[in-house]
Amino acid sequence: MATQHSRSAARIMMAPAVILLLGWMLVPLMMTLYFSFKKYLPLRGGDLGWVGFENYARFVSSSSFWPAVSATLMIVVGVLLITSILGVLLAILLDQPMWGQGIVRILVIAPFFVMPTVSALVWKNMFMDPVNGLLAHLWKFFGADPVAWLTEVPMGSIIMIVSWQWLPFATLILLTAIQSLDSEQLEASEMDGAPVLARFWYIVLPHLSRALTVVILIQTIFLLSIFAEIFVTTQGAFGTKTLSYLIFQRVLESQNVGLGSAGGVYAIILANIVALFLMRIVGKNLDT
Amino acid sequence: MGRIQLKQITKSFGNVEVIPPLDLTIEEGEFTVFVGPSGCGKSTLLRLIAGLEDTTSGVIEIDGADATSLAPAKRGLAMVFQSYALYPHMTVRKNIAFPMKMAGMDQAEQDKRIASAAAALNLTDYLDRRPGQLSGGQRQRVAIGRAIVREPSAFLFDEPLSNLDAALRVGMRMEISELHKKLETTMIYVTHDQVEAMTMADKIVVLQAGRIEQVGSPMELYRTPRNRFVAGFIGSPKMNFIEGEEAAKQNAHCIGIRPEHIDVASEGASWSGVVGVSEHLGSDTFFHVHDTGLADTITVRADGEVGITSGDRIYLEPRADMIHRFDDAGLSL
Numbered sequence: 087m088a089t090q091h092s093r094s095a096a097r098i099m100m101a102p103a104v105i106l107l108l109g110w111m112l113v114p115l116m117m118t119l120y121f122s123f124k125k126y127l128p129l130r131g132g133d134l135g136w137v138g139f140e141n142y143a144r145f146v147s148s149s150s151f152w153p154a155v156s157a158t159l160m161i162v163v164g165v166l167l168i169t170s171i172l173g174v175l176l177a178i179l180l181d182q183p184m185w186g187q188g189i190v191r192i193l194v195i196a197p198f199f200v201m202p203t204v205s206a207l208v209w210k211n212m213f214m215d216p217v218n219g220l221l222a223h224l225w226k227f228f229g230a231d232p233v234a235w236l237t238e239v240p241m242g243s244i245i246m247i248v249s250w251q252w253l254p255f256a257t258l259i260l261l262t263a264i265q266s267l268d269s270e271q272l273e274a275s276e277m278d279g280a281p282v283l284a285r286f287w288y289i290v291l292p293h294l295s296r297a298l299t300v301v302i303l304i305q306t307i308f309l310l311s312i313f314a315e316i317f318v319t320t321q322g323a324f325g326t327k328t329l330s331y332l333i334f335q336r337v338l339e340s341q342n343v344g345l346g347s348a349g350g351v352y353a354i355i356l357a358n359i360v361a362l363f364l365m366r367i368v369g370k371n372l373d374t
Numbered sequence: 375m376g377r378i379q380l381k382q383i384t385k386s387f388g389n390v391e392v393i394p395p396l397d398l399t400i401e402e403g404e405f406t407v408f409v410g411p412s413g414c415g416k417s418t419l420l421r422l423i424a425g426l427e428d429t430t431s432g433v434i435e436i437d438g439a440d441a442t443s444l445a446p447a448k449r450g451l452a453m454v455f456q457s458y459a460l461y462p463h464m465t466v467r468k469n470i471a472f473p474m475k476m477a478g479m480d481q482a483e484q485d486k487r488i489a490s491a492a493a494a495l496n497l498t499d500y501l502d503r504r505p506g507q508l509s510g511g512q513r514q515r516v517a518i519g520r521a522i523v524r525e526p527s528a529f530l531f532d533e534p535l536s537n538l539d540a541a542l543r544v545g546m547r548m549e550i551s552e553l554h555k556k557l558e559t560t561m562i563y564v565t566h567d568q569v570e571a572m573t574m575a576d577k578i579v580v581l582q583a584g585r586i587e588q589v590g591s592p593m594e595l596y597r598t599p600r601n602r603f604v605a606g607f608i609g610s611p612k613m614n615f616i617e618g619e620e621a622a623k624q625n626a627h628c629i630g631i632r633p634e635h636i637d638v639a640s641e642g643a644s645w646s647g648v649v650g651v652s653e654h655l656g657s658d659t660f661f662h663v664h665d666t667g668l669a670d671t672i673t674v675r676a677d678g679e680v681g682i683t684s685g686d687r688i689y690l691e692p693r694a695d696m697i698h699r700f701d702d703a704g705l706s707l
Contacts (some may be wrong), residue, residue, distance in 0.1 A: 273426050274459035278473035278520070279447035288472070292463040 105277060122347035129341045141348035150332055155356065157241070158328040162309045162360070164245040166302055173256030173301065174294060178286075180257065181264050191261075196255040202314040209247045210236065210319050240324035247315050252308075256301045264290065264299035299368040302365075306364055310357050329353050376437065376527040376560030377402045378423060383432035385418055385584075393584040395432070400528075400562060400577075405554050408564045409571040409607070410581035416564045417532055419581070424453050424530050435622065440624050447476075452521035453530040458513045459627060460505040460520075463613040466492075467501040470519045477524075484523075491498065494553075511542045518553070528560035535570065547573060568608055572596070580604050602704035606629050611660055611675075613698070616668045624706055626699035632658060633675040635696035638682070643689040647672060652684055663688055 122141055127133040145151060179192055197205065213219050215237035222232035235243040267290065275285050313330050320326045322335065330353060337346030378400040381667075383394040393415050400406045400455060408416040415525050417452040421427040425446035434442045436555050452473075460469050467488060474484045493517040505513055514534060521529055526578045531550070535543045551574050554561050565571055571578050572592045580587040580595065580603070601606035605613050613630045621629045638661075647666035652659055663672045674690060682688055699707040 169520035268457060268459065270455045270457050271461060273446075273470070274453070274455055274520075275461070276426070277424060277446050277451070277453045279476040279522075280472075284476060288464075289461060292461075295463075 093345040097351075118347045118350045121293055121343050122351055124215040124344045126343040127341055128343060137344065141344045142351070145185060145336075145348045145352060149329060151352075153325060154327050154329045154332040157326055158310065158330070158356070159360075160241060161245055161248065161312060161328060162306060164241075165248045165309055166305060168192045168245065169252045169256040169305065170298055170301060172253055173260050174298075175289075176253070176257045177260035177264050177294075178290070180261050187283055194257055198258075200251070202251060202312075203318055205251055206247055206318045209243075209250070214243060236319055240320050240326045244315055244319060244326055247319070248309065248312060252305055255305070259297050260303050263294050267293050290342055302368055303364060306360060307357075310353075310360065329356060378383075378528060378560065378562070379435040380423070381432075381433040381435065383419075383422060383434065384430045385415075385427065386430045390583070393422070396584070396586060398579065398586065398589070400560060403558050404413055405551075405561045405563065405574060405576045406579060407571040407575035407577070408562065408579050408581055409568055410587075411607075412566055414581045415584035416566075416581050418584075418631075420453075420530055420532055420564045424451055425449055426453075446641040449576060450527040451530055452516075452524045452528075453532065454521050454527035454534045456515045457531045458505075458517040458534075458537075460513055460516055462505050465504055466497060466508070466516050466519075469516055470501075470523055472661065473520060473524045487523040488519075491522045494522070494556075494635050495519050510538050511546060514538065514546060514590060515549075524551075526559070528562060531561065531563040533564055533566070535565070536567075543570075547627060550574065551608060560577050572608065578608075592598075597696065598706070600629065600706055602628065602700050602706075605698055605700075605706075611673045613666055614669060614672050616672075618666050618668075621699075624697065627702040628704075630698040630700065631668065631692050631696060633673040635693045636672070636674045637691045637693065638676045638680060639672065639689045639691035641689055643691040645672070645690040645692070647688060647690070649682060649684055649686050652682070654678065661688060663690065666690075 122137065123136055125137045125140070126132070127134065141215045176194065180194065181185070184190070200208075209221070214240050216222050216232045216234040219232070219235075221235070225232045231241070271289055271293075272285060275289050280288060311330050312328060313334065316322055316326055316328060316331050317334075322328075327335075329349065333346045333349040333353065336342050336349055380396060380398045382395045382397060382656075383393060384395050392682055396636070398647050402635060405671070408419060410416050422429055425444060429442055432442070433440060433663055437453070437559065461472065464472065470488050470491060474487065493503055495518060497512070497515055500508060500512060500516075505516065508516065517534070534550075535546050538546060547570060550561075550563075554574075557645070563570075563574060575592055577589065578592055579589050584602055587607075588595060588604045590598075595608045596603060599608060602615065603609060606615070609632055611633050613632050615628055615630050615637075617628045621627060645666050645668060647663035650662045650664045650671065652661045658678055659676045659682075661674045661676060661678055661682065663674055664670070668670050672690070674688070676682070701707055
């Protein structure tokens with residue numbers, strides 16, 4: 087099949103897709119790089135010429151830069167921890183034979199289909215509202231003072247909202263992994279005298295390591311650029327300003343495209359650093 | 375150590391009774407083989423003994439103590455699974471060490487037992503590999519090694535050779551038999567292959583639909599099968615069954631004669647027919663003879679060098695003292 091002719095034909099046929107994807111990625115990247123070296127204020131004079139690395143220096147020296155980096159990492163780590171731990175537990179639970187299994191599984195997957203903006207709005211207005219929210223009513227029912235979630239524990243609230251969205255994804259992938267575990271292995275370990283927790287630790291968890299790696303890597307990619315949930319809840323207030331939200335503020339609220347673009351480049355660097363660490367830590371699971 | 379007694383054991387899955395009340399005693403040090411066609415309940419019976427399935431009623435005694443509701447690990451039995459069930463993320467060494475680690479054995483003793491098991495099973499060079507890097511036979515030996523180090527009172531084998539190729543199977547058969555001679559531990563071995571049963575067993579238990587058809591030594595079953603099922607199941611190729619007039623001559627509903635107990639004779643012998651397929655094995659030749667007027671096909675064993683081919687007329691003389699007679703319920707007369 088792989089003759090010279092069919093190979094060149096394949097190349098030609100793949101070309102449109104490759105060119106489109108490449109353009110899609112390269113054009114914004116190039117424009118970001120281009121603007122990051124310019125002083126470009128659309129409403130205050132437009133393109134004011136090249137400024138070298140001034141934007142980069144200003145972006146890092148801003149008092150909100152390091153808090154934004156740490157907020158970003160906190161959300162990523164928090165959501166990853168919650169979704170992987172609860173995901174494993176939920177997957178084990180859903181793997182048990184029970185009545186109404188099909189419906190329960192569909193319900194568990196459902197939050198993943200809700201748009202981030204919508205889910206954040208629902209959480210903000212229906213659950214976390216300190217006056218009318220369901221959680222406020224629950225607190226009052228037990229005689230406690232309602233918590234103003236988004237002002238008192240803003241970071242925790244956002245981590246909770248985002249975890250709620252991503253938990254189904256983790257659960258789904260881990261459930262399929264758990265179902266592929268050979269039952270004879272569990273029986274063998276039972277014969278070998280391993281109690282339930284030891285079976286989980288020595289047999290189930292290692293079996294899930296590859297699926298967990300996939301969950302962690304994919305979630306990290308999406309969580310680093312989280313935006314909508316912050317935009318509709320705290321608007322970056324109370325220490326929840328992530329790097330992507332900071333860039334948004336620089337570009338749209340301060341109308342400083344050059345400064346925002348420099349921030350974008352920093353975001354790329356941060357993403358790569360995180361990816362490098364992750365690949366070191368969990369990536370080896372993908373080899374075997 | 376290692377006497378297992380089953381008293382009135384039953385097992386049902388829902389309304390389906392897989393094993394009707396069953397009694398069986400496995401003596402200490404005995405190599406017992408459960409054999410039967412697939413779906414006869416032999417694996418279920420083994421899993422009941424192992425404790426991986428709960429009995430519906432009845433009592434399992436191991437060394438005289440009631441073990442019916444004991445956890446699998448507490449029964450002192452080790453099991454080798456059909457798929458080997460090795461832990462894929464652990465090295466061979468860790469696989470073998472796992473049951474000892476779970477028992478909290480000290481490291482020095484663990485190392486000693488691993489070393490001796492590895493030496494006995496030719497695994498010393500592979501201790502740091504993972505199961506995925508081993509061949510089928512090596513994986514099989516690791517599974518056995520994992521069982522040996524526990525020093526169990528009995529070994530349970532669940533069709534351990536069915537995933538190996540034919541040549542390796544013969545080799546592993548010998549190795550397991552030798553292991554039994556050396557350890558002198560009770561072994562229970564489940565298989566659907568009557569050749570494995572005949573070659574390895576001290577005692578064969580023939581099962582059909584959850585019932586024990588016959589228990590006995592291989593040669594007992596071969597010489598004096600209790601009924602038609604056992605007669606047909608033990609021995610290869612299968613025994614020939616003849617019904618009708620020829621059987622009536624012998625005062626039976628049905629008579630059976632093994633292919634090796636029919637001699638190729640000259641004209642004027644009792645039976646004759648036309649050779650259909652002939653299988654030449656070198657040492658033996660098996661003829662499938664048609665048009666005998668007795669049964670569809672009569673299988674006959676002859677010497678390897680006999681000069682008869684497909685399509686020839688053949689004359690057969692059964693050895694009269696080797697004919698088994700069965701009544702209309704299939705029981706031996």
